[in-house]
Amino acid sequence: MSKKSRSYVRFPLARRIEHLTMLLSFSTLGVTGLVQKYAASGLSIAIVNLVGGIENLRAIHHVAAIVMMFGTMYHILLAGYHVFVKRSRLSMLPALQDIKDGWQALMYNFGLAKSYPQMGRYTFEEKLEYWAFVWGTIVMGLTGFMMWNPVTTAHILPGEFIPAAKAAHGGEALLAVLAIIVWHMYVVHIRRFNKSIWTGKFTEAEMLHEHPLELADIKAGIAEPRLDPKTLRKRRKVYYPVAGILTVVMLVGVNSFVSGEKTAITTVLPISSPVPIYLPQTPTPSPTAQPTPTSGAVVLTWDGSLGPLFQTKCGACHGTTVKLAQLSFATYADTLKGGQDGVIILPGEASGSSLIQKQQAGGHPGQFSAEELGLVSQWIAAGAPEK
Ligand code: HEC
Numbered sequence: 001m002s003k004k005s006r007s008y009v010r011f012p013l014a015r016r017i018e019h020l021t022m023l024l025s026f027s028t029l030g031v032t033g034l035v036q037k038y039a040a041s042g043l044s045i046a047i048v049n050l051v052g053g054i055e056n057l058r059a060i061h062h063v064a065a066i067v068m069m070f071g072t073m074y075h076i077l078l079a080g081y082h083v084f085v086k087r088s089r090l091s092m093l094p095a096l097q098d099i100k101d102g103w104q105a106l107m108y109n110f111g112l113a114k115s116y117p118q119m120g121r122y123t124f125e126e127k128l129e130y131w132a133f134v135w136g137t138i139v140m141g142l143t144g145f146m147m148w149n150p151v152t153t154a155h156i157l158p159g160e161f162i163p164a165a166k167a168a169h170g171g172e173a174l175l176a177v178l179a180i181i182v183w184h185m186y187v188v189h190i191r192r193f194n195k196s197i198w199t200g201k202f203t204e205a206e207m208l209h210e211h212p213l214e215l216a217d218i219k220a221g222i223a224e225p226r227l228d229p230k231t232l233r234k235r236r237k238v239y240y241p242v243a244g245i246l247t248v249v250m251l252v253g254v255n256s257f258v259s260g261e262k263t264a265i266t267t268v269l270p271i272s273s274p275v276p277i278y279l280p281q282t283p284t285p286s287p288t289a290q291p292t293p294t295s296g297a298v299v300l301t302w303d304g305s306l307g308p309l310f311q312t313k314c315g316a317c318h319g320t321t322v323k324l325a326q327l328s329f330a331t332y333a334d335t336l337k338g339g340q341d342g343v344i345i346l347p348g349e350a351s352g353s354s355l356i357q358k359q360q361a362g363g364h365p366g367q368f369s370a371e372e373l374g375l376v377s378q379w380i381a382a383g384a385p386e387k
Contacts, residue, residue, distance in 0.1 A: 007201045008218065014078075019197050021071050028064035030177045032057050036267040037170040054267055065144060066258060072137055073250045077243050085235040087225050091121040094131065098124035120213040121223075125187050129179075136176045143169040149261045162265065300379045302332045302386045309375070310335065314366045332386045347384040350377040 011019070035044040035057060051057050082088040100117070101124045107113035122130070146153040146165035153162055188194040194210075196202050207215040217223040300306065310318075310329035317324045318339075327339030338344045344355040351357075358364060359373055368376060379385075 006204050008204070008207050008215070009200060010196045010202045011200045013200065016197060016200055018071060018074065018078075021067065025064045025067040025071060026176075026180070029061060029068065030173065030180075032061040032064065033170070033173045034177065036061070037173065039267055058264075058267065062148075062258070066254070068137070069141075069254050069257070072141075073247070073254070076250070077247065080243060080246070081239060085232065085239050086227065089121075089224070092127060092130055094127050098127055118212045119210075120217070121211060123210070125183075129184060129187075132176075132179060136172055139172045140169060140176075143172070145257055148257065148264045150265055151261055151263050166265065300375065300382060300385075302335070302379075302384070304387075306376065306379050307332065309372060313368060313372070317366060336384070345380055345384055347380060348382075350380040353380055356380065 031047070035047045036054075038044050039048075039054075048054050048057055051060060083090070101119055104113050104115075104117040105124070108116045117124075143165040146157075146162055147169060150162045153165070188197075196206075202210070204215070207218075214223060307329075314329050316322065318327045318329045320328060320330045325339040325341075327344070328334040336343065336345060336347075341354070344353060344358075346353045356373070356377055359368055359376075
């Protein structure tokens with residue numbers, strides 16, 4: 001074979017950009033997602049601090065999710081174009097032959113088959129990865145929606161689905177990241193360094209080695225259906241409006257996904273929370289003792305302590321709103337004026353005051369304690385001063 005062998009276009013620029021977009025959004029989602037799944041680990045805390053806090057990390061995760069949504073939209077529209085306009089071969093569809101190929105490859109690796117399977121445009125490994133990605137995107141999209149829009153979800157499904165969605169989102173994420181690290185890395189980097197997703201090209205030798213059946217079809221001129229420009233134009237005329245409507249529907253979907261609610265469930269960091277939630281940093285101060293009428297410092301005047309005492313003990317029935325027996329203790333003047341039977345306090349004469357007599361007799365709906373009555377007597381004996 002000559003050194004200047006022909007090269008074959010495997011991935012046009014648009015597909016390479018698509019791959020790069022998915023690579024970047026997937027990696028960002030993986031890192032920012034696993035940090036939230038394992039929020040207590042030291043590495044997670046370091047990453048959260050690096051991006052300036054959990055809210056920033058969540059924002060990055062959401063932006064990467066939106067990028068992936070747009071990537072998926074683009075992929076759907078492009079797949080539609082290939083199926084309906086170009087009528088390309090559905091080379092990514094799984095077939096029985098893939099199972100046979102997989103089996104033969106396994107046997108070959110064990111030394112039990114003479115040759116490695118000859119495969120076409122997409123090998124069974126590539127198909128497996130592609131459909132795993134499709135499946136993963138569906139699971140992550142649905143469960144992501146449920147976490148981003150828990151109120152809407154709870155209208156449709158029982159509330160238990162929201163924590164279940166969170167568990168599934170994290171589990172599927174781990175599976176996807178590990179699949180990329182183990183499977184994808186091995187197939188395209190370790191087994192043979194496959195640069196075609198970056199260069200877009202394969203040499204003839206590489207084609208012969210990796211996709212011999214496709215190479216045969218290309219050489220036979222049957223790899224892609226021949227298209228005459230007229231039918232192509234006719235099909236585009238149908239497809240473009242349909243794709244346009246589909247685009248609008250998808251954009252509306254993405255918009256309600258992203259901004260339908262402001263109630264997305266959050267990640268609470270168990271360790272790096274700056275303020276302990278349940279442990280008060282300063283002990284609650286114990287209440288300072290209120291001065292009571294018995295304490296020596298209290299001045300026996302109406303304004304000082306007697307007024308408040310009468311109002312709390314007797315105010316419910318003898319006040320401005322309720323004034324039983326025409327008696328009110330609301331003010332000093334009211335108190336000295338007395339009730340329906342005249343004055344009840346004779347300043348300087350405690351035992352002669354009917355208030356004291358009535359209270360000493362007991363049985364009144366409102367009663368002073370013996371201690372309080374002693375104070376009231378002292379106050380009256382002292383001339384019942386106002387100030
Ligand atoms: C649950 C309502 C109620 C409370 C509380 C109450 N009283 Fe009376 N008080 C009455 C009623 C009813 C009368 C009229 C019947 C009577 O004289 O027993 C009255 C009458 C009086 C009279 C007689 C007034 C007059 O001119 O005939 C005095 C004095 C009096 N109360 C003092 C007090 C004092 C002091 C307190 C607070 C320690 C107090 N009362 C709390 C219901 C209450």
